[in-house]
Amino acid sequence: TSQPLILGIETSCDETGVGLVRGTTMLANAVASSVDEHARFGGVVPEVASRAHLEAMTPTLHRALDEAGVGLEDVDAIAVTAGPGLAGALMVGVSAAKALAIAVDKPLYGVNHLVGHVAAEQLENGALTEPVVALLVSGGHTELLEVSDVASAAKLLGGTIDDAAGEAFDKIARLIGLPYPGGPHIQKAAADGDPSSIRFPRGLTSERDMTRHRYDFSFSGLKTAVARWVETAERDGVPVPVADVAAAFQESVADVLTRKAVLACQERDIGTMVLAGGVAANARVRDLARERCAEAGIELRQPRLSLCTDNGAMIAALGAAVVEQNLEPSAPDFATDSSLP
Ligand code: KG4
Ligand code: ZN
Numbered sequence: 001t002s003q004p005l006i007l008g009i010e011t012s013c014d015e016t017g018v019g020l021v022r023g024t025t026m027l028a029n030a031v032a033s034s035v036d037e038h039a040r041f042g043g044v045v046p047e048v049a050s051r052a053h054l055e056a057m058t059p060t061l062h063r064a065l066d067e068a069g070v071g072l073e074d075v076d077a078i079a080v081t082a083g084p085g086l087a088g089a090l091m092v093g094v095s096a097a098k099a100l101a102i103a104v105d106k107p108l109y110g111v112n113h114l115v116g117h118v119a120a121e122q123l124e125n126g127a128l129t130e131p132v133v134a135l136l137v138s139g140g141h142t143e144l145l146e147v148s149d150v151a152s153a154a155k156l157l158g159g160t161i162d163d164a165a166g167e168a169f170d171k172i173a174r175l176i177g178l179p180y181p182g183g184p185h186i187q188k189a190a191a192d193g194d195p196s197s198i199r200f201p202r203g204l205t206s207e208r209d210m211t212r213h214r215y216d217f218s219f220s221g222l223k224t225a226v227a228r229w230v231e232t233a234e235r236d237g238v239p240v241p242v243a244d245v246a247a248a249f250q251e252s253v254a255d256v257l258t259r260k261a262v263l264a265c266q267e268r269d270i271g272t273m274v275l276a277g278g279v280a281a282n283a284r285v286r287d288l289a290r291e292r293c294a295e296a297g298i299e300l301r302q303p304r305l306s307l308c309t310d311n312g313a314m315i316a317a318l319g320a321a322v323v324e325q326n327l328e329p330s331a332p333d334f335a336t337d338s339s340l341p
Contacts, residue, residue, distance in 0.1 A: 004076035004323055007064075007100070008316025009057075011093030012085025012113045013139065014044045016056035018064040019313030020075075021320050026123045028067035029306065029313035032056035039180050043170065050088035057096045064312065072104055079319025082110030082330070083340030084140065090336035098332075107329035111318045112340055113310075114141055117276035119150040119321060120307040120314035127321070132301070133157070133270050135261040137285070138277035139166035139181070142257075144215045144264050147274070150318055151325040157264055158215025161204075165253055165279045168219035172226055172249050176242050186246045187282055193247030195284075200225050200252040205259070215264055222252055254284040262292045272299045281308040 003023040010017035014035050020028040034052035038044045065071060080097035083090055094110065101108035118134045131148040143159040163171070166183060173182025178189060203218035204210075226249055233240050257279075265273055273293055279285060286302060293300040307314060 004320070005070065005074055006316045006319040006323060007075045007078045008312045008314070008319055009078070009080040009093045009097045010113070010116070010310055010312045010315045011053045011057075011089050012081045012083070013089060013310055014038060014049045014052070015310040016053045016060050017310060017312030017315070018060045019311060019316040020064055020068040020070065021123065021313055021316035023320055023324075024122045024126050024317065026313045026317070027070070028064040029311050030060045030063035030067060031306075031311050032060045035181060042174055042180050044086070046086045046088055049086055050092055053089055053092035057092065061096075072100070075104055075106055077107045077109065077319060077323050077329075079109045079111050079315050079322065081113045081116065081315055082334065083113065083337035085113055085338060087336060087338040090338060094336050109319050109322050109327070110330040110334045111315060111322065113315075114138075114143070115150055115154060116314040116318045118145070118147055118154070118274055119318035120311070121274050121276060121301050121303045122150065122321070123307060123313060123317050124303045125301050128272075128274075130272060131270055132272040132274045133261055133264045133268065134274040134276055135257060135280070135289075136276045137165040137257060137279035139170065140164050141277070142217050142279075144261060146268065146270065149321070149325075151321040151327060157268075158213070158217070158260070160217040160219065161213065162218050162220040163223065165217070165219060165257065166277070168223055168253060169279065171223055172246075175227055175230060176240060176245055178242070178246070183279060183282060186250055187284070189243050190247035190250045190284065191243075193241070193243030193245070195247040195251035197241070197244040198229065198248040200229075200248050202252055202256045205256060215260055217256060217260070219253070222249070250282070250284050253279075254282065254288045257285060258288045258292050261289070262296050262298065265298050266296060271297075272301060275300070275302040276308070278309045281305045
């Protein structure tokens with residue numbers, strides 16, 4: 001094909017990702033994770049993540065090139081996550097990308113990690129052809145976005161006013177004695193639980209909140225409710241039904257996320273919803289989104305699980321869209337921005 005070959009590099013958190021993409025076709029997606037090194041601390045330790053990226057970068061790059069059956073000299077442009085994310089972790093990826101861009105004398109694009117999550121979906125179902133509502137749910141962010149083209153600015157419809165959805169999963173996991181990262185472990189525990197056995201609150205869904213915070217989310221009240229419930233059980237000497245608590249918590253998160261995303265589609269007259277980010281890998285979120293979108297006549301686009309969590313192919317996919325729009329490469333002295341909006 002004549003489409004340019006884009007190399008994508010991702011190091012914003014604890015996954016070192018290197019991907020290769022042409023247009024919306026994925027050729028390679030190599031990921032190395034330092035998640036096991038962080039597990040005993042109950043969360044990502046920034047310095048540990050940075051060192052792990054430094055160690056994993058070159059081997060992961062070679063794995064990606066091998067997987068695609070190409071050489072570095074075949075790469076036409078490089079995209080790298082400039083932010084948001086952990087400052088030191090981002091610097092490892094951007095340093096590597098700058099060095100590679102010099103070595104192969106090709107343009108370099110510093111791109112937004114969050115938009116990369118949305119761009120990942122294009123590797124699944126092709127380029128977006130009309131505006132979509134994106135439900136972006138990760139460890140650091142929870143936002144409803146209106147996106148017409150991933151290479152152009154997205155419109156922020158709403159977002160969390162406290163914890164991100166993934167953060168809530170991670171905190172609740174800790175509370176009920178499940179390992180980090182909480183999301184997958186809660187999902188697994190919830191499979192044996194009854195989601196209707198406990199009714200946890202749905203954040204920002206009261207009539208009053210729906211006027212002021214229509215497309216916003218809040219998970220801190222839910223977190224407090226789960227903590228109180230567990231404390232009460234422990235005080236009464238009752239064994240905590242971990243599976244039921246996990247299922248009821250997961251149900252509350254999935255309910256609010258999908259309810260507000262569908263509402264945004266309906267009220268903004270948008271026919272397509274895109275799920276993106278690590279929490280979009282959650283089976284209950286996916287099922288409920290599918291069910292509610294079908295009911296509302298909304299087309300649902302969601303990437304496979306490996307494209308939901310952090311990876312390099314999503315950054316390459318965004319790079320491909322940016323190159324296709326003929327946007328200017330980043331200046332040679334561009335910096336990382338850990339709080340890039
Ligand atoms: O997008 P991501 O890989 O990294 C960030 O950009 O933050 O998201 C990581 C988050 C973590 O909080 C993790 O617990 C959550 O996504 N996660 C899940 C699942 N898999 C990952 N949450 C719920 N269910 C899952 N199956
Ligand atoms: Zn992410």
